[in-house]
Amino acid sequence: MEQRLQKLIAASGFCSRREAETLIAAGRVGIDGRVAVLGERGDPDVNSITIDDKPLSRAEPHCYLLMHKPVGVVTTNRDPEGRPIVADLLDDVQARVFPVGRLDYNTSGLLLLTNDGELANQLAHPRHEVDKTYLVRVRGRLRREDRQRLEQGVPLDDGLTAPARVQRVRSRGSHTWFEIIIHEGRNRQVRRMCEKLGYPVSRLARISYDFLTLGELEPGRYRHLTADEVNRLKKT
Numbered sequence: 001m002e003q004r005l006q007k008l009i010a011a012s013g014f015c016s017r018r019e020a021e022t023l024i025a026a027g028r029v030g031i032d033g034r035v036a037v038l039g040e041r042g043d044p045d046v047n048s049i050t051i052d053d054k055p056l057s058r059a060e061p062h063c064y065l066l067m068h069k070p071v072g073v074v075t076t077n078r079d080p081e082g083r084p085i086v087a088d089l090l091d092d093v094q095a096r097v098f099p100v101g102r103l104d105y106n107t108s109g110l111l112l113l114t115n116d117g118e119l120a121n122q123l124a125h126p127r128h129e130v131d132k133t134y135l136v137r138v139r140g141r142l143r144r145e146d147r148q149r150l151e152q153g154v155p156l157d158d159g160l161t162a163p164a165r166v167q168r169v170r171s172r173g174s175h176t177w178f179e180i181i182i183h184e185g186r187n188r189q190v191r192r193m194c195e196k197l198g199y200p201v202s203r204l205a206r207i208s209y210d211f212l213t214l215g216e217l218e219p220g221r222y223r224h225l226t227a228d229e230v231n232r233l234k235k236t
């Protein structure tokens with residue numbers, strides 16, 4: 001069946017639909033021996049589709065993983081600096097999964113990985129407003145007015161942040177621990193929000209993603225989502 005190329009690439013499990021659009025725009029996708037353009041459609045039964053000159057493989061069964069990402073690992077599938085990548089932690093997974101969204105190198109916590117480009121695309125879309133809870137440790141004592149600013153919106157270079165919730169605030173010595181729940185997924189968002197208000201972040205961990213939590217999962221370990229969890233995510 002003929003479909004937009006980005007949809008077809010996502011369905012193959014290569015990457016998310018948005019990432020596929022970037023690949024097409026960068027001229028890395030070919031169709032029948034020429035460079036494909038954004039907006040083009042194709043049919044894997046009829047056309048020869050390539051990424052970086054390698055044939056696009058056909059769709060594989062969907063795989064959904066929940067990982068406890070440790071600090072010191074990057075969430076991309078390739079790192080120009082040669083640092084460890086999350087895929088290095090997968091020992092018994094044949095599917096070519098990719099991370100849903102990302103966590104910084106120095107952030108630990110709950111990371112979803114899948115080869116289901118459609119679901120990844122759905123979850124990453126701002127319209128879906130998936131709640132994500134982060135446990136944060138900042139230097140300094142969080143003042144009441146700054147807590148309110150975090151909750152009401154912090155003006156960052158890329159605009160005002162959406163309303164957030166701050167809970168379980170406790171100060172220990174020269175640090176404050178708290179949880180912040182946000183639904184946006186901007187780059188380094190929590191760190192930038194705190195830094196903007198004068199609080200450098202010394203620890204950051206994502207402890208929940210929508211209804212999913214880390215449970216007893218140790219850093220570096222992962223588990224498959226249950227069918228029920230996958231269905232609930234699809235309804236988000």
Ligand code: URA
Nearest residue numbers: 104107188189190191
């Ligand atoms: N906010 C950040 O600052 N970093 C992350 O990794 C996730 C959210």
